[in-house]
Amino acid sequence: MTETPNAPLQPLLSDALVAFRAPTQVWSGADGDIGGSAVEGIFHGDVRHVRRMSLLCPDSQVETISRSVEGPDELTFQALLREVDDPTPDPKVRLRRDRQVSPGVMTETWRLSSAVSEEVTVRLGAMLVPEFASMHDVKAGVAADEALSIEQQDGGIVVTSGARRLRLEADGAVLFVVDGSVHCSWTVTLAPRGRWESTLRISMEDPGLVVIAPSDGVPTSVAQLPLPADPRAGRWLHRAVADLDALRLALPESPQDGFYAAGAPWFFTLFGRDSLWASRLALPVVPGSAAPTLRTLARLQSTDDDAEAAREPGKILHELRSGTLSIPGEAIELPPLYYGSVDSTPLWICLLAEAREHLTLEELRGLRPALREALRWILVHGDGDGDGDGFLDYIDRTGHGLANQGWKDSGDSIQWRDGRLAEGPIALCEVQGYAYEAVLAGAEILEVLGEEAPNGSDVREGDDDVDLSLESLRRWAAELRERFHRHFWVETEEGRYPAIALDRHKRPVDTLTSNIGHLIGTGILDSEQEAQIAELLLGESMSSGYGVRTMSTEAAGYWPLSYHGGSVWMHDTAIIVHGMLRAGLTGPAARIAEQMLDAAEGFAYRVPELQSGDPVADVGAPVPYPAACRPQAWSAAAAVVCAQALAGAEEA
Secondary structure, three states, rough: OOOOOOOOOOOOOOEEEEEEEEOOOEOOOOOOEEEEOOEEEEOOOOOOEEEEEEEEEEEEOOEEEEEEEOOOOOOOEEEEEEHHHHOOOOOOOOEEEEEEEEEEEEEEEEEEEEOOOOOOOEEEEEEEEEEEEEEEHHOOOOOOOOOOOEEEOOOOOEEEEEEHHHEEEEOEEEEEEOOOOEEEEEEEEEEOOOEEEEEEEEEEEEEOOOOOOOOOOOOOOOHHHHOOHHHHHHHHHHHHHHHHHOOOEEEEEEEEEEEEOOEOOOOOOOOOHHHHHHHHHHOOOOOHHHHHHHHHHHOOOOOEEEEHHHHHHOOOEEEOOOOOEEEOOOOOOOOEEEOOOHHHHHHHHHHHHOOOHHHHHHHHHHHHHHHHHHHHHHHHHOOOOOOOOOOOOEEEOOOOOOOOOOOOOOOOOOEEEOOOOOOOEEHHHHHHHHHOOOOHHHHHHHHHHHHOEEEEEEOOOOOEEEEEOHHHHHHHHHHHHHHHHHOEEEEOOEEEEEEEEEOOOOOOEOOHHHHHHHHOOOOOOOOOHHHHHHHHOOOOOOEEOOEEEEOOOOOOOOOOOOOOOEEEEHHHHHHHHHHHOOOHHHHHHHHHHHHHHHHHHHOOOOOOEEOOOOOOOOOOOOOEOOOOOOOOOOHHHHHHHHHHHHHHHHHH
């Protein structure tokens, strides 16, 4: 039998440590060294500038005894150097590494201390391997070195690759280069009971960045949010808000308007859906995040039709990259500005509506043109297959875009109960709920502004007349609601509930999934239906004990470590709780929030992108999905909803 080479594997993240301040992130092992696993490195933007960084001590083994997270951008590692110690039992020579990350910069301050009664001489050093590999290649497990040059310059060492530049400086160190690696070294003589300190600094420049650190901070109001009695809720909330702050980015042309990057490491950029939901879920404690997010996405709102980029007039962006994104083995190739998201546009309107009380009238009027274009997209282009059925749906028009364009965007996410994949075009259930809510909310905002389209219609060259009058918008929403109830409901052994989607033949895809929870609170369901769905989601097949599963355990395609087919996503669970609170279902919301809090504790209050769907009865702690991003903005924002639900239940 002929052996075939193993395919490259995506790096695992669950055991790595990260310090970050967008757009810069540093991933390392538990000892602080960088390079022990495939994900580790010093990243700036979507490029890994340094593949390896090791602490060197020829005179002693460096034995790490602790590591602590001081904040999203600070880590501390403590180690012993016992081979230069005296012979007594207590360790007396310690090395502390304080790592701090700011945009474009990583510094490490090394502090050596001795309790030995004699002089101690220690040689210390650091070895760096520069690389300049793209984030996409690192994720795919195929990272390769880029051509680079290294030279000593003005007391430091400078590494360049094209326009990208890295500079290493180290206080009091000897700097040199060996076979493409960069070194700094010290010979330290400690006086009896002496101390020594030095700092090394790595600064990075990349003029091609499409996202940068924002110029302004955004105030938070954590102290004003009522907290439940359980102290874990406060611990999660404070860590989550700090992570959200460190995830803020901006466009170079509008640095004053910060938004949340989707997550570290792979999604350190603007994703329409993620940024909108993160801002919306976090709104009670970071109300100032909404307007900049809305303005940023309005600036990038599509004005034309382009199948390659999945663009249509009025559509809100899916993701922004610095170059074409090619995903090896998946036949996916996306342009830098990609609009393949069926839900970002209605979600933009939903955030605008929920944040309205935090916006000035001037801000609201400034967003009116984008609102009208978003409403136009829903009415004109949302029915992507053009069959006139009135549902928002999607299909990739190129063959190399995203096959699924809701939040569950993996290729196998839309399945029948028997495991067959649904054929597109796909009309997702939750997107109809978003659209219903968005169109009614949009009409209300236009009414508040006192502005309707002239003669009740908007006319654009090349379009049929589009009636954006308040009456027409409200009629469209009412008709969508009626169609939804006529076509989406199914009944299986698990009960009666909305299908996850309609397939290309307009058949309701019958798998029980978390998607139906997103309908709660949108208004597209009546109160009895919302309560019925809430109970289904709390049932054994959907509730893991650590959140709501993406897919029922009764479905043939269920697997607890499937990306969208049985795992638990904290933001998904939080959206369900958010809807329950809006619908007045405080009891079910609190029951799910307790599960969220248990999961957060299991992940030391930095909840990852997703986790296993294993039932709590089978595991002693939540099981990580090992390739999940962390932190993830909308997972962090889930802490706000959790605290609201638990505090609300205590007040009831």
